Amino acid sequence: MAVKQFDDLTERRLSREDIFKGRVFGVHVDKVRLPDGRSSTREVIDHCDGVAVLALDQENRVYLVRQYRYVFSRVMLELPAGKLEPGETPAEGAARELKEETGIEPEVLFPLGRFIPSCGCFSETLHLFMARDLKLGDQHLDAGEFLNVELLPFDELYHRCMDGEIEDSKTIIAVLKAKELMQRG
Numbered sequence: 001m002a003v004k005q006f007d008d009l010t011e012r013r014l015s016r017e018d019i020f021k022g023r024v025f026g027v028h029v030d031k032v033r034l035p036d037g038r039s040s041t042r043e044v045i046d047h048c049d050g051v052a053v054l055a056l057d058q059e060n061r062v063y064l065v066r067q068y069r070y071v072f073s074r075v076m077l078e079l080p081a082g083k084l085e086p087g088e089t090p091a092e093g094a095a096r097e098l099k100e101e102t103g104i105e106p107e108v109l110f111p112l113g114r115f116i117p118s119c120g121c122f123s124e125t126l127h128l129f130m131a132r133d134l135k136l137g138d139q140h141l142d143a144g145e146f147l148n149v150e151l152l153p154f155d156e157l158y159h160r161c162m163d164g165e166i167e168d169s170k171t172i173i174a175v176l177k178a179k180e181l182m183q184r185g
Contacts, residue, residue, distance in 0.1 A: 065077075112128035
């Protein structure tokens, strides 16, 4: 079987057209030169980076949020998360979002890495954290934000992710990374 290999896989932008600029994201369309010399079109959704936090208490229970997700017309259970504010580090954003959505302030905020939710069209990168040694307080939801905070044993959350009951990618990835870290000791 012959498999073609390219020395340079880079696509080079020839032109850009801004289509939409909203409060949360923008859309632009680029014409690009492909590695074989032909041209094509790339539709890109520009979105700021975000954070998600797996807050784990002393009894290995995870704080989750249940909220309505309009795009999917249903309520979903997921980790507290949100977008980074301009000039904010991922750790600062993670601590802020956790406090806003759950009222929790962590003593320890451990990075679980980052991932690209959809490399085909979104520019967003999500930074994942595990929070430990939690101090409970009052939540401070943004205007128009409605959610319920729930507590679930980590092992049950892990099984719900593996069984397909939890479908949110940031939650699944953070849970799997945390599980691996906890198994290492």
